[in-house]
Amino acid sequence: MASKLSIHDWFKSKKDQKELKNTHEKLDIPGNLWVKCPKCGQTIYSKDLEENLKVCPKCSYHFRLTSAERIKQLVDDGTFIEINPNLYSKDFLNFDDTKPYADRIKDAMLKTNLKDAIATGICKIEQLEVALGIMDFSFMGGSMGSVVGEKFTRLAEAAIENKIPLVVFSASGGARMQESIISLMQMAKTSAVLGRLRENSIPYISVLTDPTTGGVSASFAMLGEINMAEQGALVAFAGPRVIEQTIRQKLPPGFQRAEYVLDHGMVDIVFHRKELKNNLVKILRFFKEEKKA
Amino acid sequence: MKNKEEKRQNLLPFEKIKLQPLFDKIDKLKSIQASGKMDMSEEIKMIERSIESARKEIFSNLAPMEVVQTARFINRPTTLEYIDSIFEDFVELHGDRNYADDPAMIAGIATLDGRSVVVLGHQKGHTTKENIARNFGMANPEGYRKALRIMRLAERYNKPIISFVDTSGAYPGIGAEERGQAEAIAKNLREMAELTVPFISVITGEGGSGGALGIAMGNRVLMLEFAIYSVISPEGCASILFRNAARASDAAKALKITAKNLLELGIIDDIIKESLGGAHNSLEFTSKNVKSAILKYLEPLLSLSQRELIADRYAKYRKMGIYCE
Numbered sequence: 001m002a003s004k005l006s007i008h009d010w011f012k013s014k015k016d017q018k019e020l021k022n023t024h025e026k027l028d029i030p031g032n033l034w035v036k037c038p039k040c041g042q043t044i045y046s047k048d049l050e051e052n053l054k055v056c057p058k059c060s061y062h063f064r065l066t067s068a069e070r071i072k073q074l075v076d077d078g079t080f081i082e083i084n085p086n087l088y089s090k091d092f093l094n095f096d097d098t099k100p101y102a103d104r105i106k107d108a109m110l111k112t113n114l115k116d117a118i119a120t121g122i123c124k125i126e127q128l129e130v131a132l133g134i135m136d137f138s139f140m141g142g143s144m145g146s147v148v149g150e151k152f153t154r155l156a157e158a159a160i161e162n163k164i165p166l167v168v169f170s171a172s173g174g175a176r177m178q179e180s181i182i183s184l185m186q187m188a189k190t191s192a193v194l195g196r197l198r199e200n201s202i203p204y205i206s207v208l209t210d211p212t213t214g215g216v217s218a219s220f221a222m223l224g225e226i227n228m229a230e231q232g233a234l235v236a237f238a239g240p241r242v243i244e245q246t247i248r249q250k251l252p253p254g255f256q257r258a259e260y261v262l263d264h265g266m267v268d269i270v271f272h273r274k275e276l277k278n279n280l281v282k283i284l285r286f287f288k289e290e291k292k293a
Numbered sequence: 294m295k296n297k298e299e300k301r302q303n304l305l306p307f308e309k310i311k312l313q314p315l316f317d318k319i320d321k322l323k324s325i326q327a328s329g330k331m332d333m334s335e336e337i338k339m340i341e342r343s344i345e346s347a348r349k350e351i352f353s354n355l356a357p358m359e360v361v362q363t364a365r366f367i368n369r370p371t372t373l374e375y376i377d378s379i380f381e382d383f384v385e386l387h388g389d390r391n392y393a394d395d396p397a398m399i400a401g402i403a404t405l406d407g408r409s410v411v412v413l414g415h416q417k418g419h420t421t422k423e424n425i426a427r428n429f430g431m432a433n434p435e436g437y438r439k440a441l442r443i444m445r446l447a448e449r450y451n452k453p454i455i456s457f458v459d460t461s462g463a464y465p466g467i468g469a470e471e472r473g474q475a476e477a478i479a480k481n482l483r484e485m486a487e488l489t490v491p492f493i494s495v496i497t498g499e500g501g502s503g504g505a506l507g508i509a510m511g512n513r514v515l516m517l518e519f520a521i522y523s524v525i526s527p528e529g530c531a532s533i534l535f536r537n538a539a540r541a542s543d544a545a546k547a548l549k550i551t552a553k554n555l556l557e558l559g560i561i562d563d564i565i566k567e568s569l570g571g572a573h574n575s576l577e578f579t580s581k582n583v584k585s586a587i588l589k590y591l592e593p594l595l596s597l598s599q600r601e602l603i604a605d606r607y608a609k610y611r612k613m614g615i616y617c618e
Contacts (some may be wrong), residue, residue, distance in 0.1 A: 014498055018498075067555075082616075085618050088618075089614055089617070090616055090617050092615045093547065093548075096547065097530075097534035097536075097543075097544075097547065098534070098535060098536060099537045145616075146615050147616045149614050172429060175524045175525075177524060177525050177530055177533065177548075178534070179549045179550070179615070180523065180524050180547075181522060181548075181555060182363070182558065182613060184502060184503070184524040185560065185610065185613040186613070186614065187506060188506060188610040188613070189610045189613055189614065191479055191483040191486065192483065192486035192510075192607055192611065193611075194483050195486050195487045196607075215502075217475035217479070218474070218479050218503045218507075219478075219479050219482055220479070221475075222473075222475045223479050223483055235475075237463065237465070237469070237470060237503075238463075238470065239379060240549040242465045243467065246465050246466065247466055252467070259584050264471045264473070265473070266475075
């Protein structure tokens, strides 16, 4: 189709593209009514996007979700009871890079209306009770400091205490550097509590969403009894840029995307967001049956 | 001549300005002495004393980035040297029984004052050639899996585990990602928490993030005086947070990565004194201290039951975290 364009057609198509681009920009402005897909450039009416679970109807790009959005999509209405909602981060090292950590925390709180990068609670999904944790990439890149580590650990302990499955959605750039070694130790703490879960035969389902890297992938995100990854999510230990800089080679196509990670045996399931609930419920039912027997 | 060269190479960048002239002087005096023309022994001794006092002064007050340089120094004793000088009857064991043997990770059996133990640790080299062979001490997933295999072996036969930590980090490569670097480290963290035997970790050089922690969840964590332990390298932190790779020194300071900082933060249990001017100046002196520290902290753990050992380790990591509520 595109093989034989006259010069006239070429100019015309360029002009159309330009106009289209301009319209996109215009449409972007009023009250976020329209959203542009970062992958295919499609303009989507934001209500349609929401109804489509924030997946681009044209190219299936999965937009990142906030914890509130994920809860709304997944959890039975009104059943989510947040636990440990009042934990917040402390700038105990007086860490100051280009901006004091204390200010970064404050700004992130204001920007996101969250206290830190994970929400935890007890809830029901299709009437099945679970201990649910959802990370928020919008809060300082979903980085894991003491608060994420502590809330994860307490959630896991609540799962053991209530004998209910643990489900955690991860989305994280890794450890929170401003908490230095203490953030590294959150990897030890969260992984250790998962050992206790296993001893108690409490299932843990890890759901890896875009992106799950660094200290979070190298601790609780990879330790699910079942590991599920959302379509297209970046799942990595070291980020692609670090690897490129180290080996000075171009990375293979699709490298570290959920599908690639599935091909290499690191996750059980890669799912389209529309199939998440269905898959999750089947898995939760499986474990529930198992416990009765 | 060769001796002279070795000495030069044995100087850290920050010592050079003060110490190089003194070492040059000693060399001159020694050659005069050797020629038999004059007795220079008194002068030589005098300069040696001034080298010693200059070193004492320099090392009593190192900037964090200077500690980083010491920890990374190419002459710094490696895991195999510590194993060789602390343990007897060492037999190295290879392979993860799955994919490969990782030369960046050493594991094996040995005796410590007559007691059977399992030892493991990252292995760096002293030359570029050795470092290439050891992948600069950056382990692949196979290294972590080998380490876990040997830790589980220790557990089955009730042998204490001693790990030596010296890596800039787990290797960030295509193959490492494909074979599950994240999973390998994560699994080690979970399993180390459950080990039923006494477990002591010694940070000897660079404690580089998850790659270090992947073998470092001991009941007790000891650290050499000029070693570092950090969630990210000062350079990495500088380029990400300070948005300027040249600010590594500031990052090193801010990250609180020295043994003294980490003892204050409750991350490590004790600091092991190094020989004057850093461990590379006397492996004998330093490894003697490492050995006595291991024995000191191992002894009380030996009388704990399996349950107590797990509880002890679990409690140590469970309480880590500083936050407001």
